[in-house]
Amino acid sequence: MIPEIAFAQGKPEITRHIFKLGPIAGFQMMYPLYGNNQLETGIEGVEIDIEPAMGFRAGGLMNYTVTRRFSLQVELTYLQKSRKLSGGVDNMFKNNSTYRFIEIPVLCRVTYDFAGWSWYFNAGGNFSYWLSGKGSYYAFDMYDAGVFDDVNYSYKFGKEPNFNPERDIYVEKPNRIQLGIDAGVGFYFSIKEKQSINLDFRFTWGQSWMAQDGPIDLNLSDYKEELRHSFGTLSVNLAYVFDWDPTQSNKGKSNFKQ
Numbered sequence: 001m002i003p004e005i006a007f008a009q010g011k012p013e014i015t016r017h018i019f020k021l022g023p024i025a026g027f028q029m030m031y032p033l034y035g036n037n038q039l040e041t042g043i044e045g046v047e048i049d050i051e052p053a054m055g056f057r058a059g060g061l062m063n064y065t066v067t068r069r070f071s072l073q074v075e076l077t078y079l080q081k082s083r084k085l086s087g088g089v090d091n092m093f094k095n096n097s098t099y100r101f102i103e104i105p106v107l108c109r110v111t112y113d114f115a116g117w118s119w120y121f122n123a124g125g126n127f128s129y130w131l132s133g134k135g136s137y138y139a140f141d142m143y144d145a146g147v148f149d150d151v152n153y154s155y156k157f158g159k160e161p162n163f164n165p166e167r168d169i170y171v172e173k174p175n176r177i178q179l180g181i182d183a184g185v186g187f188y189f190s191i192k193e194k195q196s197i198n199l200d201f202r203f204t205w206g207q208s209w210m211a212q213d214g215p216i217d218l219n220l221s222d223y224k225e226e227l228r229h230s231f232g233t234l235s236v237n238l239a240y241v242f243d244w245d246p247t248q249s250n251k252g253k254s255n256f257k258q
Contacts, residue, residue: 019244020063024075024198026237028055032083032229033206048093053082057103061239071109079103079128081231088140093223094150097135099210103128105182119187126180126204139221147220166219171211171227178208178230186237194243202237206230 031052059077066072079101086094107124133155142151156163156170163170186200208230215224 017246018065019246020061020065020071020196020241021244022061022239022241023059024061024077024237024239025058026056026235028057028081028233028235029053030055030081030083030231030233033232034226034229047087048085049087051084051086053084053096055080055082055098055233057235057237059103061241063109063241069111071111073105073107073109073122073124075103075105075107077103077105081233083135090140092138092140092143095135095137095223095225097133099133099155100131101128101178102131107182117187118189119185120200121183121185122200122202123183124181126182128178128180130174130176130178130210137218137221137223139223141223142221145220151220153218169216169218169225171213171216173212174227175208175211178206178210180204180206180208180230188241196241198237198239198241200237200239202235204231204233204235206232 029052032050057077057079059075061073061075063071063073081099081101083097083099084095104127105124106127107122109120109122111118111120113119134153136150136152138147138150142148151167154163154168155174156168157174157176182202182204184200184202186198186202188196188198190196209228210230211227213227215226217224
């Protein structure tokens, strides 16, 4: 691969096209964003509170150095998102959901050296695929029906699903492929030659609803599941990366004739 000539302060500088590879993991705090800021529960006159929830992500990254300052980064991670609802009469209502995704952020990175640290800014698109989901809920009107424990449920997809209408939530029009916008800031420091630790803080603004379905009847309660929402997510991510220069890895190799 031919190295690129970069110019800094009027002087030519050789910038090698280096790959940075490694694992990445992080914790997230998320908040569901409902259309028109309305949470339609089907329960008249009852206010439901939306609480921040925690999740995590783990996977790997590849960063490609284009110039000394500019690089492109692609990540592939397993992602867990959560949602928490509570409130109602005597605070007897609660609904905790967990969603599982495969996520692919595609980011542009700009790096600066300042006060002895290497800082960077990330921005780009976020693509994810909804794998599955589950949760539990309880509503105050279930007590009168003789139900005293939380009801566990799973999300089911498909036109003709095999599901229990009292235990599962059938999502007829799920957005399995979802889009988002990522932006954040971070820094990295070297621990060995060609090895470093990255720490970044990132916000993801979801652009897709979980589903196009309107409020879904759960049968055991007047409460209806509302999936017309996206997520706003704040994450803290830690990565261990090492450099791989293809031009260096090919040095010293010889071709032998058979």
